[in-house]
Amino acid sequence: MSDRVFPPAAWITAFLGIARRETLRFVNQRGRFLAALVRPLVWLFIFAAGFRAVLGLSITPPYQTYVLYEVYVTPGLCAMIQLFNGMQSSLSMVYDRETGAMRTLLVSPFPRWFLLASKLVAGVVVSIIQVYTFLAIAWFWDVQPPVWGYLAVLPALILSGLMLGAMGLFLSSAIRQLENFAGVMNFVIFPMFFASSALYPLWRMRESSTLLHDICAVNPFTHAVELIRFALYGQVNWLSLAVVLGCLAGFFGAAVFMYDPAKGLWARKRGGA
Amino acid sequence: MTAALEIDQVSHNFGRVHALKDVSLIVPRGGFTALLGVNGAGKTTLFSLITRLYNNSSGSIRVAGYDLRRQPVQALARLGVVFQSRAMDADLTVRQNLAYHASLHGIGRAEARERIAAVLAQVGLTEKAGDRVSALSGGQSRRAEIARALIHRPDILLLDEATVGLDVKSRAEVLALTRRLIAENGVSALWATHIMDEIQPDDDLVILHRGEVLRHGSAAEIAGKLGLTQAFLTLTGVAA
DSSP states (O other): OOSSOOOHHHHHHHHHHHHHHHHHHHHHOHHHHHHHHHHHHHIIIIIHHHHTTTOOOOOOTTOSSOOOHHHHHHHHHHHHHHHHHHHHHHHHHHHHHHHTTHHHHHTSSSOHHHHHHHHHHHHHHHHHHHHHHHHHHHHTTTOOOOHHHHHHHHHHHHHHHHHHHHHHHHHHHHOOSGGGHHHHIIIIIHHHHHTSSSSSOHHHHHHHOHHHHHHHHHOHHHHHHHHHHHHHTTOOOHHHHHHHHHHHHHHHHHHHHHHOTTSSGGGTSTTOO | OOOSEEEEEEEEEETTEEEEEEEEEEEOTTOEEEEEOOTTSSHHHHHHHHTTSSOOSEEEEEETTEETTTOHHHHHHTEEEEOSSOOSOTTSBHHHHHHHHHHTTTOOHHHHHHHHHHHHHHHTOGGGTTSBGGGSOHHHHHHHHHHHHHTTOOSEEEEESTTTTOOHHHHHHHHHHHHHHHHHHOOEEEEEESOGGGOOTTSEEEEEETTEEEEEEEHHHHHTTTOHHHHHHHHHTTTO
16 A cells, blocks of 8 residues: 555545445344344234324324324334434444454544445435335325335435434444443433324323423434435425434534544543444 | 654553553564563553544654654554454455445545455465355464455554464464565564464564563563473563
8 A cells, every 4th residue: 555545545445344344244144134124014914003003193294194103103213213223333333343343444544524424324224225115114004105205215315324323323432332232222222212292202201291292202213213204205395404414413423532542532432342 | 764663652541540650662564573471461452542532641652763643644554463362353354344445544445455465466366265254263363364465565664463363383473474475475464372382583573561661672582591381471470
């Protein structure tokens, strides 16, 4: 290699290499794909079917008419797939760090922000494949947004996937041991999912508790859900877009800081990777 | 000619614990330097600093003349590392792991294919290229790790307890392979170990103990009339 910085082709090579590895790992772990798909389908087929009679929904934007509960809950389940995928990436980062496999990545001469961003983007690609597979199955369950909605939702899925993946990256830098990951499930994933607009509209929350409504309203996951929901019908929820972009910048910045050899936790703890 | 590795007055603390204190050493081009120390001497911490997993508190590290803090891209591109613990993805094949590592150094697919074939031939694993890493024996796995570390043609190989967990035969094979590769490729090596049998009389030897370099010279010179084991125990006071 020359003494100059890498040429553009080398950056692309590095990104594709990281993406290929993530894809290979995903393909090798067929159970992971199945689990990622079964989880939202169970919610759609069983939970939503049971609750459609209990939860009445008035007309709520972006819907212009009454919709089935299954239709309402689908964007939330898309975001749930991405949330779990982000946490799965985080889990694999912690695992890689414990086994030492992450050292291979971190001793690469490319800057760490680029390595982390590549890993993040690769994870998002995997999550989007999962979401579209889910949406294809949901279509047979009468969840049929406009055809162009499937294309319009792609940018929203990219952004929400990046935000949730960046959050996973940040968490992986803060979690010291694999055993601590159960805590993430209890204190991050479940509260984020349930305290959001994924399963019920926010106005319903306000009827029960104003405080709970306010918590749901500031939850970044709510905005990921709403961004997807509006995009599926060709609309943009500008507030959600701003929140998702802001949280993406915040989480990714925090992750880069934490993985920095001179700054974050790694600089202070023995063992490192 | 610049040295392959220059470590100058490097110190590092973990909170109040002084892991390394004013460590200085030079690994010459094409040389084999053994870094001998008991567990907890600071070998892995030193390797973590050289590979920039985290930054040293003070002092400087230069790889092939490039300052690790100021020119990390050039410095890291010239380092090949075999970590103490497994660093390859057990679920992927040897070839896939090597291709992944090549990409992390910006090496294109076509060139990577050629290099993978060449390094696997060098370490005697051509037949195992399509096998998953999880299916390899301990010795084969270490050889694959060495192939991985060589694929981007580094100036210096860092091997952190590369024989740990191997049986006597595999240990001897890995050590012999490393010495042969150094001779064939003109690469330098810093070999961290706590096993004295792995050190030959004409090796350059650094004794690290409690984060400090106690001696640096030829193994024969340090061993003197006492023999290496006794000299090491006397120097470190481990026997006391």
